Amino acid sequence: xxxxxxxxxxxxxxxxxxxxxxxxxxxxxxxxxxxxxxxxxxxxxxxxxxxxxxxxxxxxxxxxxxxxxxxxxxxxxxxxxxxxxxxxxxxxxxxxxxxxxxxxxxxxxxxxxxxxxxxxxxxxxxxxxxxxxxxxxxxxxxxxxxxxxxxxxxxxxxxxxxxxxxxxxxxxxxxxxxxxxxxxxxxxxxxxxxxxxxxxxxxxxxxxxxxxxxxxxxxxxxxxxxxxxxxxxxxxxxxxxxxxxxxxxxxxxxxxxxxxxxxxxxxxxxxxxxxxxxxxxxxxxxxxxxxxxxxxxxxxxxxxxxxxxxxxxxxxxxxxxxxxxxxxxxxxxxx
Ligand SMILES: NC(=O)c1ccc[n+]([C@@H]2O[C@H](COP(=O)([O-])OP(=O)(O)OC[C@H]3O[C@@H](n4cnc5c(N)ncnc54)[C@H](OP(=O)(O)O)[C@@H]3O)[C@@H](O)[C@H]2O)c1
Numbered sequence: 001x002x003x004x005x006x007x008x009x010x011x012x013x014x015x016x017x018x019x020x021x022x023x024x025x026x027x028x029x030x031x032x033x034x035x036x037x038x039x040x041x042x043x044x045x046x047x048x049x050x051x052x053x054x055x056x057x058x059x060x061x062x063x064x065x066x067x068x069x070x071x072x073x074x075x076x077x078x079x080x081x082x083x084x085x086x087x088x089x090x091x092x093x094x095x096x097x098x099x100x101x102x103x104x105x106x107x108x109x110x111x112x113x114x115x116x117x118x119x120x121x122x123x124x125x126x127x128x129x130x131x132x133x134x135x136x137x138x139x140x141x142x143x144x145x146x147x148x149x150x151x152x153x154x155x156x157x158x159x160x161x162x163x164x165x166x167x168x169x170x171x172x173x174x175x176x177x178x179x180x181x182x183x184x185x186x187x188x189x190x191x192x193x194x195x196x197x198x199x200x201x202x203x204x205x206x207x208x209x210x211x212x213x214x215x216x217x218x219x220x221x222x223x224x225x226x227x228x229x230x231x232x233x234x235x236x237x238x239x240x241x242x243x244x245x246x247x248x249x250x251x252x253x254x255x256x257x258x259x260x261x262x263x264x265x266x267x268x269x270x271x272x273x274x275x276x277x278x279x280x281x282x283x284x285x286x287x288x289x290x291x292x293x294x295x296x297x298x299x300x301x302x303x304x305x306x307x308x309x310x311x312x313x314x315x316x317x318x319x320x321x322x323x324x325x326x327x328x329x330x331x332x333x334x335x
Contacts, residue, residue: 036297038279040199041222044176046138047073047105048274049294050226052283054080062285063089068098069291075202075226075281076131077109077142078123083130091132106131107138107226109180110165112324115146115156120164124173139174140202141165143181145327153327158186159193166196178202180226181321183331184217191221200224204319205278206232207269207312208246213335215278227273229318230280234269237318247312254309261299270296272309 037045050073051066053059059082063074067090076086090106093099108131114123124139146156158179165177178200179187191197201218205211205227218225233246247254254265261268270293273280282293301309317332324330 038224038277040176040224041197042176042199044137044199046176046200046224046279047071048277048279049073049270050075050107050279050281051290052228052281053077053082053086054283056082056283057285059085060089060092062290064093065287065290066294067093067104070294071290072099072103073105073107073279075107075228076127078111078114078127078130079109079142083108083127087131087133101133105137106133107140108136108174109140109142110161112143112145112147113149113151115141115158115161117160117164120161121168121171121173124168128173135172136174138176138178138200139165139168140178140180140200141182143321143324144179144186144329144331145181145321145324146329147324147327151323153324155328158182158329159189162190162194162198166194169196176200178223180228181331183334184214185334186329186331187217187221187223197221198223200226202226202228202281204229204232204317205273205276206230206318207234207272207309208232208314209317210310210313211335212310215276217335219277225278226281227278228281230273230282231266231269232318233314233316234266246314251312257301257305263296263299264292267292267296268301268309270294271299271301272306275301275306 036048038048039045049071051071053074053076056062063086076083094101108127110120110123114120141158141161144158146154148154168174169177176199178198180202182201187198201223203211203214203225205215206229209232215225234248249265254268257268258265270280284290284293320332
């Protein structure tokens with residue numbers, strides 16, 4: 001089934017005009033894309049391409065290279081334990097006059113161990129201090145699964161956490177607020193019980209985990225999707241896959257597309273996400289990869305090509321957060 005068919009099932013029709021990156025949806029509640037930015041449900045705009053910062057080997061230098069290459073959205077998290085280095089990289093490029101703070105879109109995440117009402121604002125302020133920023137453009141609940149500081153699972157309803165996220169936005173500490181790793185049922189509870197809908201859900205989406213149902217749910221609810229681990233199992237991962245040999249960068253169909261568009265297969269993977277109106281978050285310390293990954297705005301995949309890549313689904317996430325599996329709010333049991 002093609003992606004357009006999936007959207008049709010949900011009552012959404014999609015048409016693309018001839019300008020790259022511009023899409024028009026027939027229903028007002030669907031996220032609209034204009035050029036390289038996506039309009040969020042709170043009226044703010046988010047760049048449609050991000051730089052990932054988890055486990056960067058040289059965070060300060062890599063952030064500098066990324067911003068020089070054109071990345072404007074930086075995906076950070078307290079959990080990644082590199083906010084100071086990231087902040088230094090951001091300050092360096094601003095001091096060198098490459099960008100202003102206003103041109104950047106810095107996103108952060110609330111750790112699982114800080115979900116209680118009293119902890120949310122202090123955790124956000126701590127991230128701001130480490131990053132050396134006065135505000136975040138986006139603050140996300142990293143996962144719906146709360147833990148103690150020692151990582152023990154606790155039963156703490158993310159709805160309570162979300163109400164404090166709403167306070168953070170009202171205080172101007174975060175201009176937009178959202179969630180990460182939430183399933184559709186959990187988002188529905190927030191939509192039903194709270195005042196402000198999440199602007200973003202950051203979830204795993206890549207050629208080997210297309211996540212069609214959850215992406216479609218977010219779209220119809222006007223929630224933008226940031227796509228983490230955008231290369232899926234196309235790049236080597238720590239987890240061995242015994243039952244699958246997923247397509248790698250030398251996959252014949254991806255090579256055929258790369259030759260057709262005069263691009264690399266890694267760039268086909270990025271465009272696959274952009275052309276689904278998602279926001280890829282590639283991570284790299286390699287200067288050539290940093291450049292290449294964002295050099296994808298001079299071509300566009302067809303609906304048929306996107307559908308073919310969707311068939312690479314091996315229904316296996318790169319990040320399953322197995323250590324949180326016993327949490328009452330473990331989210332990956334359903335889309
Ligand atoms: N919200 C969440 O719970 C969550 C979970 C996971 C990830 N994330 C976010 O998503 C970001 C990306 O996910 P990820 O860290 O799993 O990584 P990813 O971007 O899917 O893959 C990174 C790996 O791909 C390699 N790579 C990058 N570009 C390449 C290219 N053009 N050709 C060949 N290899 C390439 C990198 O190596 P080189 O350095 O050598 O290029 C690195 O080994 C994270 O950094 C984080 O910001 C969020």
